[in-house]
Amino acid sequence: MRSYLLRRLLWFFPVLLGVSLLVFFFIHMIPGDPVSVMLGEAARPGQAEALRHRLHLDQPLYVQLALFFSDLVRGKMVSIFFAQPVFEVIVPRLSATLELAFCSMLLAVLIALPLGIVSALKKNSRVDFFSRVFSLAGVSVPNFWLGPLLIIFFSIILGWLPVSGRGGLSHLVLPSLTLGMAMAGLLSRISRASMLEVLAAPYLMSGRARGLSEWSVILRHALRNALIPILTVIGLQFGGLLSGAFITETIFAWPGIGRLLINAVFTRDFPLVQACVLVIAASYLTVNLLVDLCYAWVDARVRLGRER
Amino acid sequence: MRQRLALGLVILVIALFCAAAIFAGKIAPFAPEDQELCAGLAGPSHWHWLGQDKLGRDVFSRMLYGARVSLLVGVSVVLISALVGFWVGALAGALGGMVDQLIMRVIDLLMAFPGILLAIALVAVLGPGLGNVILALSVLGWVGYARLVRAQVLVEREKAYFESARALGAGRLRLIFRHLAPNVSGPVLVQASFGLAGAVLSEASLSFLGLGSQKMPSFGSLLSHGINFLRTAPHLTIFPGLAVFLLVVSFNLLGDFLGDYLRVEDKGRGR
Numbered sequence: 001m002r003s004y005l006l007r008r009l010l011w012f013f014p015v016l017l018g019v020s021l022l023v024f025f026f027i028h029m030i031p032g033d034p035v036s037v038m039l040g041e042a043a044r045p046g047q048a049e050a051l052r053h054r055l056h057l058d059q060p061l062y063v064q065l066a067l068f069f070s071d072l073v074r075g076k077m078v079s080i081f082f083a084q085p086v087f088e089v090i091v092p093r094l095s096a097t098l099e100l101a102f103c104s105m106l107l108a109v110l111i112a113l114p115l116g117i118v119s120a121l122k123k124n125s126r127v128d129f130f131s132r133v134f135s136l137a138g139v140s141v142p143n144f145w146l147g148p149l150l151i152i153f154f155s156i157i158l159g160w161l162p163v164s165g166r167g168g169l170s171h172l173v174l175p176s177l178t179l180g181m182a183m184a185g186l187l188s189r190i191s192r193a194s195m196l197e198v199l200a201a202p203y204l205m206s207g208r209a210r211g212l213s214e215w216s217v218i219l220r221h222a223l224r225n226a227l228i229p230i231l232t233v234i235g236l237q238f239g240g241l242l243s244g245a246f247i248t249e250t251i252f253a254w255p256g257i258g259r260l261l262i263n264a265v266f267t268r269d270f271p272l273v274q275a276c277v278l279v280i281a282a283s284y285l286t287v288n289l290l291v292d293l294c295y296a297w298v299d300a301r302v303r304l305g306r307e308r
Numbered sequence: 309m310r311q312r313l314a315l316g317l318v319i320l321v322i323a324l325f326c327a328a329a330i331f332a333g334k335i336a337p338f339a340p341e342d343q344e345l346c347a348g349l350a351g352p353s354h355w356h357w358l359g360q361d362k363l364g365r366d367v368f369s370r371m372l373y374g375a376r377v378s379l380l381v382g383v384s385v386v387l388i389s390a391l392v393g394f395w396v397g398a399l400a401g402a403l404g405g406m407v408d409q410l411i412m413r414v415i416d417l418l419m420a421f422p423g424i425l426l427a428i429a430l431v432a433v434l435g436p437g438l439g440n441v442i443l444a445l446s447v448l449g450w451v452g453y454a455r456l457v458r459a460q461v462l463v464e465r466e467k468a469y470f471e472s473a474r475a476l477g478a479g480r481l482r483l484i485f486r487h488l489a490p491n492v493s494g495p496v497l498v499q500a501s502f503g504l505a506g507a508v509l510s511e512a513s514l515s516f517l518g519l520g521s522q523k524m525p526s527f528g529s530l531l532s533h534g535i536n537f538l539r540t541a542p543h544l545t546i547f548p549g550l551a552v553f554l555l556v557v558s559f560n561l562l563g564d565f566l567g568d569y570l571r572v573e574d575k576g577r578g579r
């Protein structure tokens with residue numbers, strides 16, 4: 001177990017370094033002069049030189065790289081649009097995205113888990129058919145369509161929920177449903193498949209033969225084992241929710257990091273784009289790492305298999 | 309019987325979208341940029357089946373051209389990704405050793421990066437446009453194929469036919485082309501079907517955010533335009549979104565059917 005943890009942790013840092021290098025080179029991929037692209041045609045005389053100096057673009061590449069990492073570590077990267085350190089801009093938005101991602105995950109689990117389990121228990125019934133249609137629709141429906149449809153129905157026609165913005169619990173419902181639907185679709189599919197696999201296992205038959213009630217067999221033995229792959233998917237999808245929230249945030253004017261990134265793209269604030277991409281990618285990596293570690297902790301086959 | 313009917317329906321929907329994309333210029337009742345300002349935001353009518361946008365442009369005609377953009381991007385991304393992925397995966401699996409280790413570490417690194425995020429970042433620096441969208445989506449698109457092909461190659465190279473071909477003196481290229489390629493193409497085809505759904509969805513997402521094609525209408529840009537008129541003209545949101553949904557569901561179902569078919573074939577061979 002320890003060597004697996006160590007290996008997994010050691011792999012995390014080179015990947016993070018690779019992602020940072022990729023992010024560093026973004027600015028050099030801009031066709032032409034990046035400073036002219038950022039400032040546009042309305043730049044005042046001398047402004048271009050000042051920005052070039054501030055972004056260290058007047059230095060050799062290896063110095064730029066060293067200064068990029070130095071600025072990153074010391075929190076000295078500054079947003080052009082907000083004129084303040086990028087991390088001061090990002091941190092409050094990151095908490096908004098985390099709030100949204102967490103609620104979406106909760107909603108997805110509450111919908112998909114019971115649906116997937118009942119669907120497996122009642123295979124080939126109407127519930128099963130509905131669950132399969134739901135999971136296919138969930139993974140296929142584009143959130144930039146689902147969001148507006150929910151707004152039309154719940155906000156415009158029924159007037160029950162607010163259209164946009166961040167506020168109380170009512171503001172969270174529609175964005176969470178929009179963001180969580182794809183995860184709910186996938187999760188109900190995985191729950192059904194995992195439960196079906198466990199239900200066919202011989203140890204359940206021996207449980208029944210020992211006189212255990214059907215509910216005890218299902219809840220204490222089947223569900224417990226079926227939960228292992230489900231938990232993995234939940235964890236991995238949470239990383240996906242963090243990195244894929246930008247459309248939902250744009251539709252519902254949710255002040256999260258995804259919307260900040262899209263706005264930074266349009267204001268050509270490349271230091272902010274770099275920082276947003278890096279923070280989102282690092283969060284995604286961290287969540288994936290935690291999931292892997294939890295998976296190894298929960299499932300002995302993983303840790304023992306890796307150690308052998 | 310029900311399965312066959314569903315498969316027929318899926319193929320029909322995909323064929324209709326392909327026909328719309330190829331013959332958009334002939335089918336469309338109006339040019340996509342034809343404006344009728346006095347009829348802005350008009351709902352569906354006898355002349356304009358799916359209504360008109362703010363500038364009075366025909367939504368149905370624009371959607372036909374949108375299908376062209378969606379399918380062009382989807383097919384291009386899948387072709388590029390599958391070709392690159394096949395070669396990289398086949399090389400890693402067939403050569404093994406250091407080459408395999410190196411390729412796998414690069415794949416692990418790229419898989420750690422959220423795909424759509426990299427696409428946004430790339431389009432942000434390269435500028436919006438169809439070519440850049442295809443490039444941005446293909447940069448990470450090949451990784452999944454490479455992993456899949458490598459895994460398949462590792463299985464296939466242990467089989468007797470591969471050993472015999474090697475014993476007969478077949479070169480590496482011949483082994484890959486003549487023997488491995490046909491045997492790993494099934495799972496790649498399944499992956500390509502799901503990949504098409506993903507690419508269509510990603511293209512529409514980028515266009516929705518204003519990072520897609522600026523010259524041609526696409527489903528994403530139509531939706532992005534429509535979202536400003538949810539109260540007054542919901543048809544601008546409902547129809548393009550429905551088209552993306554139908555296309556994505558069809559490709560996902562096709563992937564499911566192909567996967568089931570291959571599993572049955574495999575079982576048949578195993579007997």
